[in-house]
Amino acid sequence: MPQLTRELEAALQSRLRYYRDLGIYDFYRRGEPLPESVTVSSLQIESSPIEIVAAAATESTYSPIEPESAIPPRKPIPAAPAVATQIIPAANRAAALEAIRTDIGDCKRCPLAFQGRHTIVFADGDPNARLMFVGEGPGADEDAQGLPFVGRAGQLLNNMINAMGLQRAEVYIANVVKCRPPQNRTPEPEEANTCMQFLWRQIDVIRPEIIVALGATAATYLLGAKSALARLRGRIHEVRGAKLIVTYHPAYLLRDPTQKKEAWKDLQIAMRELGLKPPARTEG
Secondary structure, three states: HHHHHHHHHHHHHHHHHHHHHOOOOOOOOOOOOOOOOOOHOOOOOOOOOOOOHHHHHHOOEEEEEOOOOOOOOOOOOOOOOOOOOOOOOHHHHHHHHHHHHHHHOOOOOOHHHOOOOOOOOOOOEEEOOOEEEOOOOOOHHHHHHHHOOHHHHHHHHHHHHHHHOOHHHHHEEEEOOOOOOOHHHHOOOHHHHHHHHHHHHHHHHHOOEEEEEEEEHHHHHOOOOOHHHHHHHHEEEEEEEEEEEEEHHHHHHHOOOHHHHHHHHHHHHHHHHHHOOOEEEEEE
């Protein structure tokens, strides 16, 4: 019985994470069974440029999210600080970002520092990037390597970037929190609000033309309010002088590959704004 209880709890927590990725935070009807989990093997998926992920990353048994705690309650999100007035010259941006990393130090500003973190995951990519991706937080692979998006979700993100006609080294990738939450749970408001000061500074140094928010958590803290992804996707928002586009987190796309076509639509908005065209496909 205890083992069954743990399995049921894990299943319910995974389902909560699934709905949170869709931007659903409140549930009002009780007593109804949750829908059965969707498996990749049961789906017929129309191909799109971001279907070129390795087969191992989309196997039907893959579950990128470990059991997590309940979704944090609604709490006010502090207003973002004023945009830095000083524009950092392109030649000095790498040094300016390094200064932010030095300021973070061996950070102990929030509880994540004391909950199993091994490595602070600052960012990766081009300090002069026109395009910036913002995710939720590091996972186990990222915590081990010190770089964002290097696990299975990172493999898919790399394919998404390549499908846009870019290389990973040409964009900038960061997260809302820079330390791994235990069991990959959603960052608590205290943790995210504490760490956002550094993300704001990174954005002000890079001054990207386009920011792509990967998932509900990134969209929430960049925009300063929670909203369903369905209401945020498909249009352009504004954040600190950059155009913000909201799409699904790659980990969510691995759990529900049917949404890859929708994510590709979001990326096409970014491509249009940047004047990009996808690379030509080779036959054979």
